Amino acid sequence: MAETLEQVTLRVNGTTRQLRVPARRLLSDALRHDLRLTGTHVGCEHGVCGCCTVLLDGDPVRSCLMFAVSAEGHELTTVEGLTPRDGDELHPIQRSFQECHGLQCGFCTPGFIMSIAGLLADNPDPDEDEIVEGISGNLCRCTGYRNIIRAVQRAAELLRAAESEAPGADDPSPHGAATTTSVSVPYAPSGADDHDATGDEGSAR
Amino acid sequence: MKPPPFAYHAPTSVAAALELLAELGDDGKVLAGGQSLIPLLNMRLAAPAHLVDINRIDELVGIEVGDDAVTVGAGVRHAALERDEAAAQAAPLLRQALRLVAHPAIRNRGTVCGSIAHADPAGELTAVLALLGGTVRVARHGGDSHDIAAADFFVAPLESSLRPADLVTSVRFPRPPIGAGSAFVEFARRHGDYALCGIGATVALADDGSVATARVGAISIHPTPLVVDCGAALVGRPPDDERALTAAAELVDEASSPEPDLHATVLYRRQLTRVLTARAIAAAGAHARRRRRGTTHPTQEGIDG
Numbered sequence: 001m002a003e004t005l006e007q008v009t010l011r012v013n014g015t016t017r018q019l020r021v022p023a024r025r026l027l028s029d030a031l032r033h034d035l036r037l038t039g040t041h042v043g044c045e046h047g048v049c050g051c052c053t054v055l056l057d058g059d060p061v062r063s064c065l066m067f068a069v070s071a072e073g074h075e076l077t078t079v080e081g082l083t084p085r086d087g088d089e090l091h092p093i094q095r096s097f098q099e100c101h102g103l104q105c106g107f108c109t110p111g112f113i114m115s116i117a118g119l120l121a122d123n124p125d126p127d128e129d130e131i132v133e134g135i136s137g138n139l140c141r142c143t144g145y146r147n148i149i150r151a152v153q154r155a156a157e158l159l160r161a162a163e164s165e166a167p168g169a170d171d172p173s174p175h176g177a178a179t180t181t182s183v184s185v186p187y188a189p190s191g192a193d194d195h196d197a198t199g200d201e202g203s204a205r
Numbered sequence: 206m207k208p209p210p211f212a213y214h215a216p217t218s219v220a221a222a223l224e225l226l227a228e229l230g231d232d233g234k235v236l237a238g239g240q241s242l243i244p245l246l247n248m249r250l251a252a253p254a255h256l257v258d259i260n261r262i263d264e265l266v267g268i269e270v271g272d273d274a275v276t277v278g279a280g281v282r283h284a285a286l287e288r289d290e291a292a293a294q295a296a297p298l299l300r301q302a303l304r305l306v307a308h309p310a311i312r313n314r315g316t317v318c319g320s321i322a323h324a325d326p327a328g329e330l331t332a333v334l335a336l337l338g339g340t341v342r343v344a345r346h347g348g349d350s351h352d353i354a355a356a357d358f359f360v361a362p363l364e365s366s367l368r369p370a371d372l373v374t375s376v377r378f379p380r381p382p383i384g385a386g387s388a389f390v391e392f393a394r395r396h397g398d399y400a401l402c403g404i405g406a407t408v409a410l411a412d413d414g415s416v417a418t419a420r421v422g423a424i425s426i427h428p429t430p431l432v433v434d435c436g437a438a439l440v441g442r443p444p445d446d447e448r449a450l451t452a453a454a455e456l457v458d459e460a461s462s463p464e465p466d467l468h469a470t471v472l473y474r475r476q477l478t479r480v481l482t483a484r485a486i487a488a489a490g491a492h493a494r495r496r497r498r499g500t501t502h503p504t505q506e507g508i509d510g
Contacts, residue, residue, distance in 0.1 A: 003210050021255070023213030026247075045206060046244035049310065058286070059313040065243045065316065069213055070236075070260055115310060136397045137308025 008068045012037065015082030023069050028052040030068035031078060039079040040112050043139075048136030053111040054078050060118035060137075064128060079110040082117065092158035093151075102151030104142030112138045116152050124160055127151070208246035215258040219344060219374060222259055226370040230253045235372060236260070237279060240307070240315035241323045252446035256297045267407060269296045274339075275378045278312070281311035283320070295380045295404065296337065296385035297492070298405060300486050302329040305389060308397040319418055321358075323364040327399040329389065329427045331359060333374060334421025335430040336405050342375045343367065346451060359429035386493025387411040390485045393476050401469045402477035404457070406485035408444050410493045415441050419453065419486055426461040427477050434458045435486065444490020454479035 005020040012035060018036045025046070031054070032201045043049035045064045052063040055077035082091040090098065093113050103109045112135060119126060119134035126134060131152045140148060216222040226233050234253035236242060237260070245251040259265060265280035268290040277286055288293055288301040294497040305311055306320070306329050319328045321341060334341075340352040345368075358365050367373065381387060391403030411417040416439040423431040438452035463474035 004212065006213065022210065023244075024208040024210055026207065026243075029207070045247050046345075047240060050308070050310065053310055056313070060310040061314045062240075062310055064310075065240055067208075069212070069215075070239075070258060073239075073261075076251075118313075126384070133396070134309060134359075137310045167360070 001199070008069050008072055009037075010068065010076060011074065013078060021068055023067060023168070025068045027066040027071050028063040030071075031063060031076075034068075034196045037078050037080050041107055041110055043107070043111075046096040046143050048139070049108070049111070049117065050144075051111040051124050051139065055114055055118055056123060058118065077114070080111055082113070086128075091117075092162065093155040094119070096151040096154035096158060097148075100147050100151040100154050102143060102148045103140075105144045107139045108138060108142075112140065112158045113150060116155060119152070120156055120159055124163070125156060128153075141150055206249060207250040208243065209249060209300055211246075211253055213257045213361050214255060214260065215261050215415065217261050218261075219262055219264055220497070221373070222257055222262060223332050223344055223346040223370075223372055225257050226256075226372060229257070229370070230385050231369045233369070235322070236322055237319035237322075238282060238315035240311050240318075241319065241325065249325070256393050259372070267294055270278075273380055275299065276375050277317045277378070277379065278375045279316060279318040281317050283307075283315050283317060285311070296387075298333055298337065298389060299378060300334045300383070301387060302389040302405060303416070305329050305391055305397075305403065311397075318376050321376055322367060322373045322406065324359050324361075324363055324429075326362045326428055326430070327338055329391070329402075329403055329405075329424060330428075331355075332403065332405050332422035332424045332430040332432075333389070334378060335359065335432045336407060336420060337378050337381065339376060339378045339504065340427060341365075342377065343371050344374045345371050346351055352377070355430070356432075357428045362428050370409060381407050385418075385510050386489045386496055387420075387489065388492055389489035390481050392481060395435060402426050402474055402481055404481040404485040406482070406489040408439075408486060408489040409491050410444065410490070410497060411441075412492070416441065416444050416449075416490065419444070419489075421453070421482055421485065422455050423457060423461065425483075426463040426474050428462070431457070431461055433460045435482075439486065444493065445487050450483040455483040459484045 003022045006023050008019050010017045017035055028042050030140035031040045042049040047062050047065045053060050054063045056074050093116050097103050113137050131149050207252055211370045214225050224326050232254040236258045238386045266276045266288050267278040269276040275296050276290045284305055284446045293300040320328050335355040341353050341358050342352050344350045360366050374403050385407055389405040391400035395398045405422040407420050419435040419439040435453035435456055439449045442449040458475055463471050465471050482489045
């Protein structure tokens with residue numbers, strides 16, 4: 001009855017987490033159930049909807065199409081890792097979704113945001129075709145995508161402004177000043193304290 | 206749904222992986238990028254007792270661009286090959302097709318060799334390998350590696366000539382002749398979905414600009430990737446000659462045996478086959494002209510067409 005458990009060490013949002021899980025534990029479930037990082041959503045569980053997208057060494061991947069045990073040795077970033085842990089501040093991509101009405105029910109949003117974080121880290125000034133390609137693996141049933149495309153364009157502006165902003169330079173936009181996070185460093189490890197999720201929670205099934 | 210239980214193995218060398226696979230026989234399954242296998246596990250369509258994860262085998266991660274071929278190791282992800290400039294220069298068809306493989310997040314994880322070993326009749330890379338006359342390198346415990354030609358490798362939908370305990374270690378895509386052009390076009394209901402029909406084409410031109418050779422590799426219209434020599438319709442003609450393109454499209458249509466499904470009837474797939482064949486050959490011809498004039502910009506290589 002008892003399934004063999006694997007000891008897995010994951011690097012998530014700049015912290016090291018330990019867990020004991022069966023080899024078949026999907027990374028999406030490890031994040032949500034074992035590590036309680038429920039910002040990563042699970043929709044279809046076969047790689048179609050894109051809701052569970054996280055960054056693996058900076059590149060967007062489907063966390064439902066990967067086992068937690070396979071993620072060992074890689075740097076993972078979830079939507080929780082985009083912003084400082086205790087900050088109220090939103091990441092520029094999140095802010096642009098708010099400004100441009102890039103979400104309605106919000107279920108797909110974390111997946112979109114992580115895909116876009118990967119896209120903009122790779123290509124800071126994408127044209128519309130590149131944006132459509134970049135978000136083509138994420139489904140949204142509310143917005144009709146137009147506002148999401150606008151949100152990507154806006155996020156790219158915000159991030160470029162933040163990038164080019166030298167300390168003390170005049171702030172060209174009201175949004176520039178608050179922008180301190182960039183996607184090339186998508187998480188802000190506020191003290192890389194290690195968490196241990198080993199225990200009943202992780203080994204319950 | 207959740208995958209069924211399995212025992213997990215993560216060898217760090219090819220030798221160790223082969224030994225494990227030999228021990229496990231029918232019960233063992235190789236896990237590479239997992240972008241086809243894990244959905245099958247999640248949907249409980251497959252339930253191997255053992256998974257041999259080859260992602261920790263560094264010796265399998267390598268792209269080698271040689272004088273006559275691009276060789277891609279079993280650890281190489283779609284995105285890595287798509288971004289490789291030397292590979293795109295040597296065989297532009299690779300990037301032309303890779304851009305159509307699923308979505309960026311899938312390409313970041315899925316592997317080139319895995320796509321080929323999966324032998325999905327809708328997999329773009331199966332047609333690229335078949336069209337370029339490529340080979341699959343297969344290793345097994347206690348034996349020498351051997352190469353299987355694409356024509357012998359793809360047996361039926363989702364079925365290859367691999368035996369239990371075999372491991373694909375690399376695939377080899379021969380370079381098309383210098384100056385040859387290529388293109389890959391497909392039609393899918395949504396960008397990144399499985400194509401209802403996809404056509405890759407390679408066209409080489411004679412000195413007078415007429416077609417010297419024209420070949421097509423097709424997906425989703427045949428149980429295995431279909432390669433058709435369209436020379437009979439096109440040799441000696443300009444690559445954009447409407448009548449010759451129509452004749453070439455007929456050749457591909459006749460050779461195909463499309464199946465109906467939820468998304469397309471047989472007639473619709475045949476119509477797509479003809480239209481896309483003409484488009485792919487014309488685009489490959491235009492690509493060949495640009496390459497002859499040397500007017501393709503390196504970073505554009507593989508994007509147009």
